[in-house]
Amino acid sequence: SELTRDVFPEGLPPSYVFVSTQRFKVRKTWDLWRILSLDGRPQIAVTVNGETRTLSFTTTSKVNGSQVVTFTAPRVKTLFDGGWHQIRLLVTEADVTLYIDNQETEMKALHPVLGIYISGLTQIGKYSGKEETVQFDVQKLRIYCDPEQNNRESACEIPGFNGECLNGPSDVGSTPAPCICPPGKQGPPGPKGDPGQPGNHGFPGEPGPDGKPGYQGVAGTPG
Numbered sequence: 001s002e003l004t005r006d007v008f009p010e011g012l013p014p015s016y017v018f019v020s021t022q023r024f025k026v027r028k029t030w031d032l033w034r035i036l037s038l039d040g041r042p043q044i045a046v047t048v049n050g051e052t053r054t055l056s057f058t059t060t061s062k063v064n065g066s067q068v069v070t071f072t073a074p075r076v077k078t079l080f081d082g083g084w085h086q087i088r089l090l091v092t093e094a095d096v097t098l099y100i101d102n103q104e105t106e107m108k109a110l111h112p113v114l115g116i117y118i119s120g121l122t123q124i125g126k127y128s129g130k131e132e133t134v135q136f137d138v139q140k141l142r143i144y145c146d147p148e149q150n151n152r153e154s155a156c157e158i159p160g161f162n163g164e165c166l167n168g169p170s171d172v173g174s175t176p177a178p179c180i181c182p183p184g185k186q187g188p189p190g191p192k193g194d195p196g197q198p199g200n201h202g203f204p205g206e207p208g209p210d211g212k213p214g215y216q217g218v219a220g221t222p223g
Contacts, residue, residue: 005118015147018089024136025082029128036120043116053077060114069108071098086155102155
């Protein structure tokens with residue numbers, strides 16, 4: 001677990017690429033990657049559904065706060081054969097596309113998303129809804145802020161994959177390092193806040209200096 005503000009200090013952009021190469025034998029539901037809000041709710045998650053042999057993607061939504069899409073194409077079931085496979089998600093403002101082992105597999109439409117809160121945790125390999133860690137092997141897990149990286153990514157780190165990396169499965173350094181997302185444009189000013197509550201009474205001040213002599217008074221009437 002890492003603080004999200006340390007991993008994504010500017011949050012996530014509207015479009016990005018998630019890439020993970022892993023193998024597992026878990027038959028339960030678990031989150032390969034997730035970004036939690038401060039109260040522990042998933043804002044972003046890539047969830048492996050062992051019971052149904054499907055893959056789900058959770059993200060934010062302007063419609064109802066959160067949205068989940070589930071990939072059910074036949075190719076998804078190959079993730080559960082215990083071998084090495086690459087999961088790649090191209091996330092845009094309109095949809096999310098799943099690639100398995102460098103093959104485009106399925107696309108799902110998305111509602112407009114909200115920005116994420118960075119006050120929670122970013123985690124890898126946790127059972128859904130729990131803090132328990134999942135036992136699995138991972139070769140590569142990266143998030144790219146540049147969606148064009150999707151066109152440059154390959155699955156060459158998988159042993160026996162057609163088009164292996166130049167020096168074998170360990171040669172996975174040809175792609176650029178994941179970026180720190182740059183700040184976006186400054187948003188419009190927010191609405192004026194409510195008036196504040198009256199402040200507390202202050203402490204008594206220090207005595208002031210002596211005043212100047214007053215004017216001479218008027219003479220009194222004779223007795």
